[in-house]
Amino acid sequence: MTNKKICIVGMGLLGGSYAMGLTRAGNTVYGVDICAESILFAKEKGYIADGTVNNYEKFVSAADIVVLCLYPHTLLDWVEKNKNLFKTGAVITDVCGVKCGIVDKVQHMLPENVEFYASHPMRGKEILGIENADCAIFKNANFILTPTEKNTKQTENVLRDMATTLGFITFSILTPEQHDRMIGYVSQLTHVIAVSLMTASDNADLEPYTGDSFRDLTRIAKINDGLWSELFLWNRENLVLEIDKFSSSLQELKKCLQEEDEQKLKQLLRLSTERRKKFDKG
Known part of the structure; x- marks a missing residue:
């Protein structure tokens, strides 16, 4: 994947690692976080082209893909607040470690022309923070996709492309319950x-x-x-x-x-x- 505009919401370990890998692949990556120091660190390291803690509407609305790297409750609150910012045809995904009670609610919140297709990268670290970000952790890792009847093969292919770009090699399809x-x-x-x-x-x-x-x-x-x-x-x-x-x-x-x-x-x-x-x- 290259030449896409991607917005990462939540610039911690996983968000920072996604940003690093996708930027290196030739994409324009924006970062959103509640911590100004995390945004500054990401910009200084070249992980993102730009980012902010406030007034992030322009980054979200410009993105072809939005990756939500947030805790479950925070993810739901953020989508509810910002559901009308996504552009027509945008792909929304996540990195959340649980899916039931997330996927159905987010899909119900979003406008019909925006698709949320949940995913779960099976790779992380026991240490926290963007200062420990490293896209190399995704090399040869597993990637889980959890579609519903509302998801399309086209969007699945977009996420497979993104994950392959990051280094994932094994893909599994599960329902949220599975x-x-x-x-x-x-x-x-x-x-x-x-x-x-x-x-x-x-x-x-x-x-x-x-x-x-x-x-x-x-x-x-x-x-x-x-x-x-x-x-x-x-x-x-x-x-x-x-x-x-x-x-x-x-x-x-x-x-x-x-x-x-x-x-x-x-x-x-x-x-x-x-x-x-x-x-x-x-």
């Missing part, structure tokens, strides 16, 4: 486990005793509490189900230990190994 069920397991549950590992022990000084395994498992425990508490609560029904299933799996392994069932224990370990090998292909 997305939230899947994300409850592969993303949110993993963060819950990492947080639990860091809070399960009263010993706050574990660092001198840990090896790579503990560090690898808890990397994402350095977490944005504002964002992730909102995501957890928004998708709480799916997440609670996944926590229950994970607890059952732990109990199964615990039972193997209590009953000294070496064969069953080895069976679980072999199953884990075989499933994990699939991630290493290619």
Whole structure:
């Protein structure tokens, strides 16, 4: 994708990384944020052609594509306030980690000549802020599209083009409901486990005793509490189900230990190994 006018709303880690990659590809990128320092940083680094915290109407109305890099509640509020700014034929997308209760509401808000097609880049960092932006994080990553009956193949192709430009290579199509069920397991549950590992022990000084395994498992425990508490609560029904299933799996392994069932224990370990090998292909 090149020669498009793109407005990024929310110039944090993901917004900044999108802006960096899309600008380098030859697009004109504008930034909108509530933090003047983030806009200044993005302009100084060349991630955006221009940006602002106020009076952003001209950037939004000029954009062929608007990417909403906002928390769920903030996203809904922002669209409600600015729904009449988008130009005819504009494509609106997002990076939000939940879709149910977002997609339908935004599509209902927008004028008929503006299309919201939700998407979710499956790549980020455990550190925050535009100062940590890096479009290289998207290389070879997964990208999820969550269309409804209101979306078009033409807009899907626009988003695939944009994501490919950023470096994504694997695309999945899910309904919003399928997305939230899947994300409850592969993303949110993993963060819950990492947080639990860091809070399960009263010993706050574990660092001198840990090896790579503990560090690898808890990397994402350095977490944005504002964002992730909102995501957890928004998708709480799916997440609670996944926590229950994970607890059952732990109990199964615990039972193997209590009953000294070496064969069953080895069976679980072999199953884990075989499933994990699939991630290493290619």
